Amino acid sequence: MPGAPSTPGTVTPTNGTNGAATPVRPSPVVVPAVQAAPAQILQLQLPPMPLMSATPTETSRASSIQSSEPSSPAASIELLSLEDENGHAPAAAVGPRMPTSAINMQPPESSHPATAALAAALMANGGNSTSPTARAPLVHVINRTPSPGYKKPKRDKKVLPSRHPDYLKMILTAPIYDLAKETPLQLAENLTARLGNTVFLKREDMQPVFSFKIRGAYYKLKSLTPEERARGVVCASAGNHAQGVALAATKLGIKSLIVMPTTSPEIKRKSVRRFGGEIVLSGIDLKEAQQEAARLEREMGYVNIPAYDDPYIIAGQGTCGMEIMRQLPDSRVDAIFVCCGGGGLLAGIAAYVKRLYPEVRVIGVEEMDQNSMHQALLMGHPITMMDCDLFADGTAVRRVGDETFRLVQEHVDEMVLVSNDEICAAIKDVFEDTRSIVEPSGALSLAGCKRWLQENGMKGGRVVAITSGANMNFGRLRFVAERAEIGDETEALVSVMIPERPGSFLALVEAILPRQITELSYRGLANLPAHVFASFKVAPTANRDDEVASIFDSVKHLNMSGVDVSRNEVAKSHARYLVGGRSYVPNERVFRFEFREQPGIIRKLLTTFRDVSVVLFHYRSQGGDIGKVLMGIQVPPEMSDVLARRLAGLNMSFVEETQNEVYRHFLLSDVNGGVVQTPITTNLPPIDPVTMLGPDVASPVK
Incomplete structure (x- = not known):
């Protein structure tokens, strides 16, 4: 600017025509003078460096980050550094003073103005030093006119002086959008309302390959x-x-x-x-x-x-983080949750976000039985796990990468571990907000997000979870549906011991109601207490542990006791399907019922037989509109007519299964506890199957 006072030791380049100052880069490059005196230090302010297709926000942030090299010879001073990557001069640079002739002290007319100013400053310094301890200058001005046969050494523009890849530059210039797409950042309204934090889902499941x-x-x-x-x-x-x-x-x-x-x-x-x-x-x-x-x-x-x-793989995945920050209102977010298998996505997003937005937390998420990155961070180096869980197959990696580990160790704030049940619950959450079904690995980041928010008690924050893939194997939906509500703590599993007498089972059911019962299973033993396996839903606003304790307290006076098995893997995966076993019960009759699911239907069934012993019972809600129950009743001979009337009055489809071979093989024993080999004989005439073709029955029993 004309008339502006100049700063000693600072050269302001002009445009060469009217003397107006060009915009200057705010970060100066410090050039040591030949003399050791502090007064001889010369600072050069360079013209601005263009940033590759960056947004205004990214440009303003990246302008404060010193680049490792000039963007072009025309816009900067060409420098040859004799320092190594740690800032130390090599041995060859320390020693006798360099002769003046080694530097072209008269810059050609075509040189950059700042180059000429630097050479003039060196000339003013005398070009030499009489001090015995003087060192050769560590930055030398190179003649713009190359010698005959000279070839300028090539340098990878995507590598920093530390010899590590420049991931910021690689991500900003990634040429991927003729095949990959910029996926939407979707507000998860249901999760936002439930968790008390604004939750966004980065929909990577919408890519051409669904990940x-x-x-x-x-x-x-x-x-x-x-x-x-x-x-x-x-x-x-x-x-x-x-x-x-x-x-x-x-x-x-x-x-x-x-x-x-x-x-x-x-x-x-x-x-x-x-x-x-x-x-x-x-x-x-x-x-x-x-x-x-x-x-x-x-x-x-x-x-x-x-x-x-691989740097290109990591940078390609890092473009997801670039999109997130561009799509967020005001680029403001408290935390980004990223699934982690080998670490490519986590490393790429962290390398970009932490370079431009260091205040944003980047949090990795792993399944607790495939936590190779978590273990590597604890050990300080990548390790190879002996085995890992395969439910979330997309992140089932026994050893993380060396480069991904370096970036995660440097940039990622923390790691969160979650269970398969929590992953299933997150799949359900994504479905309820998007009507899309993601694969287990695709819901991993959301599962970690929910756990982290709960453990840290955050409210009113803004977070992003990446739905990283939707290549779900259809057969896994059965397991997901079975575990989703357990993982979300909206279903409880209990084992209850009850006295073996008429009415006990009904009393337990009434203690659970009005909560929705999702499973009941038990097999009676003569003159011994019965163990009942039950599951029921818990309101999302209620505490599961408190609900279970309340039920147990309400049945203590009936000589019943129970234990919460909601977190017991044996109960969830095996015991619920094996409850009971063989038992010898005189005069037992077994019936299979079908009915339209509706509130109170189980109570109605048990109330009908409240004065007889129910010695076998199994019910499991399958999520459909038709419910099914297998029930065994101890029926004395004198009650045959009563049994027939009560069955007819239920308005349910049923069929007697007392002669069923599966019942004989797995649920019935003879008086000595052995397997029943011959058809069963009873003192009661068989009851014909009954079909009720009214509105309460969807189809006849076959």
């Missing part, structure tokens, strides 16, 4: 040379990376060979074939599949495309 993996795979394949593309590519993946590589290779005209574990879901195998990949099944997990991929690379010459431990 984020297309980002890194496409970036990596586009970085290959023509010679590498001609050799073809191979990769090891549980499914999502495989689909990304297959689709990216097909688009670029590259042959792809995909090594998948034998445990990978069929839906992912079909997708790989559909996208043009050739499948090789090898090993039971990703580690063994990686070994086969390495063999194919070594023996067949394929280019191995890592699933996570």
Whole structure:
């Protein structure tokens, strides 16, 4: 600016025409003078460096970050540093004074103005030093006119002086959007209302391959040379990376060979074939599949495309974090939750977010039985797990990558571990807010988000969880539905011991009501207390532990006692299906009932037989409109007519199963406790199946 006072030792470049000052870069480059005196230090302010397709927010933030190199020779001073990456001068740089002739003290007319100013300052200093301790200048001005035959050394513009990749630059310039898409950031309204925090879902399940993996795979394949593309590519993946590589290779005209574990879901195998990949099944997990991929690379010459431990893969996944910060209102968020398998997505997002938004917490989430990153952070280096859980197959990794570990260790704030039940609950949450079904790994970040918010008591915050994939194997939905409400603590499982006398079972049911009963199962033993397995729903606003304790307190006076088994894995996975066993009960009759599900229907059934002993009972809500009950009743001969009338008055479809071979094999014993080999005889005439064709029955029993 004309008339502005100049600062000693500062050169302000002009545009060369009217003397007006050009905009200057706020971060100065300090150039040590030849003399050691502090007064001889010269500061140069450089013109602004362009940032690659960055938003205004990113430009303003990135302007405060010193770049490791000039963006172009025309816009900056070309410097040759004799310092190593730790800022120390090598031995060759310390010693006798460098002769003046080693530097062209008269810059050519075509030099950058700042270059000329620097040379003039050095000339004013005399070009030499008489001090015996003087050192050669650590920054030398290079003549813009190259010597004949001189070739400027090439330098990877995506590598920092530390020799680590410049992930910020790689992410901002990632050429992936001709195949990958910018996915929406969706407000989860139900979760927001329930958790007391604004929850956004980053919908990576909406990518062309239904997972984020297309980002890194496409970036990596586009970085290959023509010679590498001609050799073809191979990769090891549980499914999502495989689909990304297959689709990216097909688009670029590259042959792809995909090594998948034998445990990978069929839906992912079909997708790989559909996208043009050739499948090789090898090993039971990703580690063994990686070994086969390495063999194919070594023996067949394929280019191995890592699933996570590669700078291009990491940077490609990091574009997800770039989109999140651009899509958020005011780029304000308290925490971003990211699932972690090998660590590519977590490392990429953390590298970007922490560079520009260090105040944002980046939190990784792992399933507690596949926590290889968590263990690596505890040990201080990557470790290989002996085994890992395969429910969340997309993140089932026994050893994280070396580069992903370095980035996670440097940038990630903390790791959260969750259970499979919590993952199932998160799948249900995503469905209720989006009507989309994500795979277990796809719901992992949301499960961690819910746990972290609960443990830290945050209210009124703003968080993001990434729904990273939706390649769900349909057969797993059964398990998800079974465990979702347990994981959300909206279903309780209890084991209750009751006296073996008429009316006891009904009294327990009435203690549970009006809560919705989802399962009842028990098998009576003669003259011994009966053990009942029951499950029921708990209101989302209620505390499950308090609800269970309340029920137990209400039946103490009836000589009943119980234990909460909601967190008992044996109970959840096995015992609920094995309750009872064989028993010898004189005059037992077994009936199977079907009815339309409605409140109070179980109470109605048990009230009908309140004055007789119910010695076998099994009911499980299947989520449909028809309920089914298997019930055994101890019927004295003199009550045969009463039994027939009561059954007819129930207005339910039923059939007697006393002669059923499965009942004889698994639920009935003879008087000595042995297996019943012959058909059962009773003192009562058989009761014919009854079909009620009224509005309360959906279909007849067959």
